[in-house]
Amino acid sequence: MADKSPELETLTMNMKLLKLDPDQTLEESPNCDTGSLECNGDDSNSEMQSEQEQQTLPIFEKFEKLSNKVANLRKEHMALCNEVKIITADSFPGSEVFTALQSLGEEHEILKKKYQEECQALKNRCQLECSERRRLYNEVIELKGNIRVFCRCRPLNDDEIAKGSTSVVDFESAQENELKITGSDSSKKQFKFDHIFKPEDNQEAVFAQTSPLVVSALDGFNVCIFAYGQTGTGKTFTMEGTNENRGVNYRALEELFRVSEERSDIMKYELFVSMLEVYNEKIRDLLVEDGNIKKLEIKQSAEGTQEVPGLSEVPVYKTDEVWELLKRGSRVRSVGSTNANELSSRSHCLLRLTVLGKNLVNGQQTRSHLWLVDLAGSERVGKIEVEGERLKESQFINKSLSSLGDVISALASKTAHIPYRYASYTLTSYHR
Numbered sequence: 089m090a091d092k093s094p095e096l097e098t099l100t101m102n103m104k105l106l107k108l109d110p111d112q113t114l115e116e117s118p119n120c121d122t123g124s125l126e127c128n129g130d131d132s133n134s135e136m137q138s139e140q141e142q143q144t145l146p147i148f149e150k151f152e153k154l155s156n157k158v159a160n161l162r163k164e165h166m167a168l169c170n171e172v173k174i175i176t177a178d179s180f181p182g183s184e185v186f187t188a189l190q191s192l193g194e195e196h197e198i199l200k201k202k203y204q205e206e207c208q209a210l211k212n213r214c215q216l217e218c219s220e221r222r223r224l225y226n227e228v229i230e231l232k233g234n235i236r237v238f239c240r241c242r243p244l245n246d247d248e249i250a251k252g253s254t255s256v257v258d259f260e261s262a263q264e265n266e267l268k269i270t271g272s273d274s275s276k277k278q279f280k281f282d283h284i285f286k287p288e289d290n291q292e293a294v295f296a297q298t299s300p301l302v303v304s305a306l307d308g309f310n311v312c313i314f315a316y317g318q319t320g321t322g323k324t325f326t327m328e329g330t331n332e333n334r335g336v337n338y339r340a341l342e343e344l345f346r347v348s349e350e351r352s353d354i355m356k357y358e359l360f361v362s363m364l365e366v367y368n369e370k371i372r373d374l375l376v377e378d379g380n381i382k383k384l385e386i387k388q389s390a391e392g393t394q395e396v397p398g399l400s401e402v403p404v405y406k407t408d409e410v411w412e413l414l415k416r417g418s419r420v421r422s423v424g425s426t427n428a429n430e431l432s433s434r435s436h437c438l439l440r441l442t443v444l445g446k447n448l449v450n451g452q453q454t455r456s457h458l459w460l461v462d463l464a465g466s467e468r469v470g471k472i473e474v475e476g477e478r479l480k481e482s483q484f485i486n487k488s489l490s491s492l493g494d495v496i497s498a499l500a501s502k503t504a505h506i507p508y509r510y511a512s513y514t515l516t517s518y519h520r
């Protein structure tokens with residue numbers, strides 16, 4: 089038997105005084121199951137009963153019962169102690185869990201710091217590469233020239249073939265970007281361009297040459313592409329195109345969407361389309377819903393860009409919706425018939441794509457314009473035998489084209505003064 093408690097010691101002493109054998113009594117308890125907790129007398133009724141019984145029991149039996157109770161309590165205590173030990177060791181390895189959590193926390197902090205540093209390094213690299221791309225782009229532009237001139241020769245049409253016309257253009261030298269033209273007096277004239285498109289070159293081939301300029305609008309550069317030429321030479325076909333042979337305008341938007349998607353990891357772009365025409369020196373918004381002519385003017389902004397306050401800007405989100413929008417604008421455009429072109433554009437049509445870019449890595453923002461212009465046909469009034477309203481239109485067209493020519497030659501010769509103001513005055517003098 090285990091060590092005896094003071095209470096038990098007293099009881100044993102008393103029993104000895106009564107000349108009883110205490111050890112025998114404690115081991116051989118007849119009424120109580122020593123392993124059972126119920127012996128603790130949980131049930132109050134049985135407790136009361138046992139108290140009453142004890143009152144009537146001889147003193148020896150009272151000792152015996154008390155001794156059993158004490159022994160049971162000690163066993164119960166031991167069992168509980170063991171249980172606590174097991175639970176603590178198996179289920180709650182307190183200090184180990186804490187240590188593990190602590191080391192995990194430390195690891196997390198180290199990783200966080202490492203990733204923050206890596207992220208910063210990537211941001212710096214991205215910024216450097218963006219600046220490098222812009223620097224290289226500028227260098228390429230400088231090398232190729234800020235102004236590039238392409239020449240496109242359309243195929244002879246059915247009328248021309250029926251009349252027995254033949255091409256006056258000699259494409260032999262076109263490979264070297266030189267064009268030889270034989271005059272009616274058999275004299276030869278030679279012109280040099282940045283690129284020459286032959287009659288068999290399709291819309292895709294033309295766009296392939298222009299797409300790098302289009303993409304640079306996404307890098308924050310302002311770009312302007314326009315088609316210039318005599319009436320009936322294929323300007324509208326090149327810029328607008330037909331449903332089956334879509335031109336530069338539609339393809340430019342398609343390309344902008346494609347590259348935006350490609351860069352979506354680091355850049356977020358928003359695109360807006362505006363369309364206006366300059367007809368007889370009046371500016372008309374071609375995308376205004378009710379078709380009303382709004383009085384619009386060209387103004388120079390504080391940043392030096394040319395703006396048209398009040399011009400509608402339609403946000404575009406995907407290529408599918410763009411073709412209909414462009415068609416809507418061109419349906420409103422002023423056309424007339426000249427004897428050189430049945431559906432001659434009598435106005436300059438300007439499609440403006442506004443690109444807002446946000447660099448998701450460094451937060452840098454850009455705003456740029458890509459202008460796609462289909463100029464009205466230049467023509468020699470006498471040659472196309474126009475009169476009345478057509479004659480007035482032709483005079484306005486030629487006057488504005490001549491102003492544009494002045495701007496381009498000033499830009500090409502890098503003179504200090506570029507006569508933009510005069511050009512915009514010529515285009516909009518109607519309102520002044």
Ligand SMILES: Nc1ncnc2c1ncn2[C@@H]1O[C@H](COP(=O)(O)OP(=O)(O)OP(=O)(O)O)[C@@H](O)[C@H]1O
Nearest residue numbers: 242318319320321322323324325429432433464465
């Ligand atoms: N590369 C080409 N391939 C096939 N057809 C063409 C091509 N270029 C022009 N055309 C056709 O020639 C005709 C005149 O072209 P378009 O209307 O584009 O000329 P334009 O220069 O815009 O004339 P305008 O200044 O009078 O508006 C159209 O019927 C057009 O479809």
